[in-house]
Amino acid sequence: MRRRGEQREDSAELIAMETYGSITTNAPVQRPDRNVFSDGSSPVDFVLVWEEPLSSQKEESKGVGPAHKKWRKAFLTKLRDSGLLQEQKEVLQVKTRICFVLLSAPWSVLCYYAEEISLRVPLQVVTVPITNWSAQVFSRLSLPNPLAQDVPNPPPDFYTCQFRTSKLQRFLGSDNKETFFKTTQRHQMLYEILARTAYGSVTRGEVGIDRLLTEQVFTAAYPLHEGGFKLPTPPVPIKSLYLREVLYTYWATWSSWRHYQPLDHIREYFGEKIALYFAWLGCYTGWLLPASLVGTVVFLFGLWLMATDVPAKELCDSGHSFTMCPLCNICSHWNYSSICVTFKAGIMFDNGGTVFFSVFMSLWAVTFLEYWKRTCSVLSHRWDCSEFQDIEERPRPEFTAMAPMTMRNPVTGAEEPYFPLNKRLNRTMTGCMVIILMVVMVLMFLMGIILYRTIVTVFIYKSGSFLTGSAGRVASISGSVLNLLVILMLSRVYTSLAHILTRWEMHRTQSKYEDMFILKVFVFQFVNFYSSPVYIAFFKGRFIGYPGNYQTLFGIRNEDCGAGGCLIELAQELLVIMVGKQLINNAQEFICPKLKCWWQKRKLSHQLKEVKEEGEEEEMREEKQEEEDGVSPWETDYQLLVCEGLFSEYLEMVIQFGFITVFVAACPLAPLFALINNWVEIRLDAQKFVTEYRRPVAERAQDIGIWFPILQFISHMAVLSNAFLIAFTSSFLPRLYYAYTKDHTLTGFINFTLATSPRNYSQQHTPCRYLGFRDADGDYLPEFFHLLAIQLTFVIVFEHVVFSIGHLIDLMVPDVPEEVEMKMKREHYLAKQALAENQSLRKSLIPGEKEVLSRGPVSRTPGPPQSDSPPPDLKIHNTF
Numbered sequence: 001m002r003r004r005g006e007q008r009e010d011s012a013e014l015i016a017m018e019t020y021g022s023i024t025t026n027a028p029v030q031r032p033d034r035n036v037f038s039d040g041s042s043p044v045d046f047v048l049v050w051e052e053p054l055s056s057q058k059e060e061s062k063g064v065g066p067a068h069k070k071w072r073k074a075f076l077t078k079l080r081d082s083g084l085l086q087e088q089k090e091v092l093q094v095k096t097r098i099c100f101v102l103l104s105a106p107w108s109v110l111c112y113y114a115e116e117i118s119l120r121v122p123l124q125v126v127t128v129p130i131t132n133w134s135a136q137v138f139s140r141l142s143l144p145n146p147l148a149q150d151v152p153n154p155p156p157d158f159y160t161c162q163f164r165t166s167k168l169q170r171f172l173g174s175d176n177k178e179t180f181f182k183t184t185q186r187h188q189m190l191y192e193i194l195a196r197t198a199y200g201s202v203t204r205g206e207v208g209i210d211r212l213l214t215e216q217v218f219t220a221a222y223p224l225h226e227g228g229f230k231l232p233t234p235p236v237p238i239k240s241l242y243l244r245e246v247l248y249t250y251w252a253t254w255s256s257w258r259h260y261q262p263l264d265h266i267r268e269y270f271g272e273k274i275a276l277y278f279a280w281l282g283c284y285t286g287w288l289l290p291a292s293l294v295g296t297v298v299f300l301f302g303l304w305l306m307a308t309d310v311p312a313k314e315l316c317d318s319g320h321s322f323t324m325c326p327l328c329n330i331c332s333h334w335n336y337s338s339i340c341v342t343f344k345a346g347i348m349f350d351n352g353g354t355v356f357f358s359v360f361m362s363l364w365a366v367t368f369l370e371y372w373k374r375t376c377s378v379l380s381h382r383w384d385c386s387e388f389q390d391i392e393e394r395p396r397p398e399f400t401a402m403a404p405m406t407m408r409n410p411v412t413g414a415e416e417p418y419f420p421l422n423k424r425l426n427r428t429m430t431g432c433m434v435i436i437l438m439v440v441m442v443l444m445f446l447m448g449i450i451l452y453r454t455i456v457t458v459f460i461y462k463s464g465s466f467l468t469g470s471a472g473r474v475a476s477i478s479g480s481v482l483n484l485l486v487i488l489m490l491s492r493v494y495t496s497l498a499h500i501l502t503r504w505e506m507h508r509t510q511s512k513y514e515d516m517f518i519l520k521v522f523v524f525q526f527v528n529f530y531s532s533p534v535y536i537a538f539f540k541g542r543f544i545g546y547p548g549n550y551q552t553l554f555g556i557r558n559e560d561c562g563a564g565g566c567l568i569e570l571a572q573e574l575l576v577i578m579v580g581k582q583l584i585n586n587a588q589e590f591i592c593p594k595l596k597c598w599w600q601k602r603k604l605s606h607q608l609k610e611v612k613e614e615g616e617e618e619e620m621r622e623e624k625q626e627e628e629d630g631v632s633p634w635e636t637d638y639q640l641l642v643c644e645g646l647f648s649e650y651l652e653m654v655i656q657f658g659f660i661t662v663f664v665a666a667c668p669l670a671p672l673f674a675l676i677n678n679w680v681e682i683r684l685d686a687q688k689f690v691t692e693y694r695r696p697v698a699e700r701a702q703d704i705g706i707w708f709p710i711l712q713f714i715s716h717m718a719v720l721s722n723a724f725l726i727a728f729t730s731s732f733l734p735r736l737y738y739a740y741t742k743d744h745t746l747t748g749f750i751n752f753t754l755a756t757s758p759r760n761y762s763q764q765h766t767p768c769r770y771l772g773f774r775d776a777d778g779d780y781l782p783e784f785f786h787l788l789a790i791q792l793t794f795v796i797v798f799e800h801v802v803f804s805i806g807h808l809i810d811l812m813v814p815d816v817p818e819e820v821e822m823k824m825k826r827e828h829y830l831a832k833q834a835l836a837e838n839q840s841l842r843k844s845l846i847p848g849e850k851e852v853l854s855r856g857p858v859s860r861t862p863g864p865p866q867s868d869s870p871p872p873d874l875k876i877h878n879t880f
Contacts, residue, residue: 031232031240034633035224037087037102043178046190047634048076048101048209049220055095068217075199075212076101082193083109091635100634105190107177113189114163114181120384121180122158122172132260149259151250152238155268160384184271184698187223191697194221220642222694224633226269229691243269244690252686257679263379270689271698272383276376277646278682280704281653283375285678287368291361291660291671298357298668302348309347311735311749316340318750325547325757325768328454329557331461331471333768336750346568349666350730358665358722359802365661365715366806369708370813376703377816385702399508419506431501435520438494439527445486446531453479454556476569480576483532487577488584494524495647510699514647515706521651522710529577529655533663536570537721537729546778547770548761567729570666578659578670582677585652589684593692596641643696649685650707653678657711661718665725719806723798727791737787 035044050072080086085104090097105113114121138145158172173180181189191209199217200206209221229248231241241249247269251262261282267275306312315322315336322336380386399417407418453475460471502517541561545551551558561569656677660670689696726732731753738749754769756762758778773784814821 031227031236031242035226037085037104042085042087042104043186044102044224044634045105045186046103046194046221046223047637048103048218049634049638050099050218052097052099053095054092054097068215071199071206071212071215071217075197075209075217078197078199079103079193082197084190084193089632089634098635098638100638102634103190105186105193109193110181110186110189111163111165111168113192114185115165117188117192119163119181119185119188120160121163122160123170124159124172125156147258147260149250149256151246151262151265152241153243153246153265154262155264157382182268183223183226184269187695187697188699190223220638220694222637222642223697224637225695227633247686248690252683252690254683257683261682267383270696271700272380272385273699273701274646274689274696275383276379276701276704277649278685279375279379280372281649281678281682281685283372284368284653284657285675285682287364287371288660288671288675288678291364292675294360295357295664295668295671298351298353299348301353302351302668305347305351306344309344310746312340312344312347314747314750315343322750322754323766323768325770327560328458328461330458333766336754336769342568343565346565349571349668350565350567350732352732354665354668354730355726355732357668358726359798361661361664361671362715362719362722362802363805363809365657365711365718366809369711369715370809370815372708373815374813374817378820380702381820385700387702399506417508419508424506427505431505431520434497434501435523438490438497438524442490442524442527442531445490446483446535449479449483449486449532450535450559451553451556452482454559476572477576480532480573481580483573484577484580487528488581490528491525494528495521498524511701511705518647518650518706518710521647522654525651525655526658530658530662533570533573533577536566536573537663537666537725540569541566546755546772546774547757547765547768549758549778565731567666567725567731570663570725570729574659574663574667574670575673578656579673581652582656582673586677586680586684589681589688593641593688597639597692637694640694641692643689643693645696649681650704653681654707654710654714658714658718661715662721663725664718665722665730715806716803719799719802720795723795723802726798727794733791733794734787737783737790 033043036042037044076086083106085106087102087104089100089102091100092098134147135145163171168174171180194209196208198207199212209218212218213221226244227242229244229252231245231249243265247262247265250256250259251266261278263275263279263282266278318335318337320335320337324334324336326332326334377386399419404420405418456475456478457471460474498517498520502513502520505516507513507516540559543551544558544560656674660674664670734753735746735749738752739746742748742752753771753773755772755774756776757765757768757770758774759776762768773781773787775781
């Protein structure tokens, strides 16, 4: 069997429209294929695995009871009836027998399901140079491109169309049944069969391989990797490398950190869905570079202000001039000058540069999302997924098996399974109630952490230990760490719950299923991760009252901002949650998979021996050959980890995107930390998929799904959040107001921001100062209302200006590049012309055959060569 990475060269010439039967390329030297049956020719398309204890007395404890055996036997029988070839292998351990069932689909089955799931197959090979804007810049400047690398065996590009058995001879490579369907396409068809096949009562949901895996009837189901991932020894010609070896050498190694990702190779091996994730991650990481540079400059500007800021000098030199009121009921008075270092540290994050940086990051987010829309449209067109969700996507196999009725699809006109809308609505409403309950639980934990910080502060003050002077700081930092642990714990619980709810809601397509699951988890995670920073930024210290009239919560005085203000506490909270989460996640992604792989291999490779059938010389020869070749591929892949999908990877990056946009006014270094993390993240994810995970079933996708609307929502929230941060939490506007109304040098600004304790309080306690604009009776001064009006005006002007510029960028930059748009229009025109010619041709050749009109927007059968032939850079999407 030929490998996909080997079967065609990128230098193949454009083939004339009348040539459909073969691919005329110089095939590289083939290496022996081990992913085959014992006959040496039938390819292994999928592997099912289960384990049985050697002792029959332990069957029940191992979950191999009579029901499991019955379901497994019924399932395998149904698979055999559907036409799949099966071959069973057994491997013995000391106490366990591991049974492997190798599955292979014959040609007739592949053709049926290829048409059933609307697979796209090639019509012509075409070479189109693929470049990006950075490569073009280096080329125009006549400079070498340090980001480029020569990745061998680039997958060729094709004119493609939906498969139809009746048009088989018109497809490229149809004369070779072994290589006509790509390996990933065979995996998709096998998974479709496995997911649809019932093994019991359909009404009880006893359908599909996923349910059997959940019930532990099978322990694993996976397609095989293409050989090992390390380069072979002795070396072989580059053109003979397997695609997995190419991906490891030129993508997954740490030395590839500065090179472009081989997206076409990733798509060829893992499918469009995984390739789009890495394309988005690479695009996002590249855009973080200018953001991190500007953020670093703003931070350095803050460092310079530390040494030159007039209010900071005034505070540090004040000595005992400002005696401050106690921060808690049992705390003592303190001197304002004691927070000199903390106040200066706050200037690094609270200065005029953060206003510019907030505007910059808001526009950066809008521009990045517009650029990604254009990039995604180019990739989806190149990878034949432009109309996948609208026309080509089929119902989920579980939905197909369990839906109680059918209904005609208004787009394709085909009869498809249907689940009543009222029943789904009831289930969706139930899911929404669960989400609300979980959000309330998060807010209860947040309230608990607020009380924790207050109680710890009081406890440290009462203890009289050496930490008394830093009681507030200790309580704040420990509270941030505790909040991070609560966040991670609740995330795991809710993600499992969301899986159950979404599966119960019975969504028609996989895209809709994933979108609803992602939406549930994101709503929860948004509250989970951002509730504490939002509280610190906008609510902490706002409702404390004043000396002699403090507000309380459950009898405890409301929490006030620390001595350095709320903005530095917000920066601390962001660094603990964002950087702490990144460190924990990267440590888990680097260490945990390796430990799991090591333990899995150690457990499974302990005294393995192949079961031998006595008297069968042929099988003896096979086993001898396997011993010479090493462990079989299905055993090797069984030792790897189950692919966990892309949800957690996307969620981690989207939460990070929120931190660097929504609260960037409080921490200009956030984009730099994100950039460093993402450089590491890309390689860790690449290594997991290439070396540590079992090969996932390739999935098609048109874009990154609901994650894009979520990113747009976050970018809009970022504008409002930064506007309120600068207006109400930062000292930028109070300084500006004082400079214009009192003294432009800001001399006396510290005294301007401090109020004196009311008379009734001062009669019983030592007179003291506190932050606020109040008179001797505790009433607000006119300056408070002046400043409030300025703050509200700033919020309105800020968000209107940023939203207007962002909307202007959206209008000026089209979502689809002009050249791609032109190609798509040309495709539709040629497809309509070809359909008309095909219909007249069929009427003349087959007069009695009933015409079938396709309702799809693209429907075409290629006819004889025409004078108006398509240009070489045109990719034709046809539907026969």
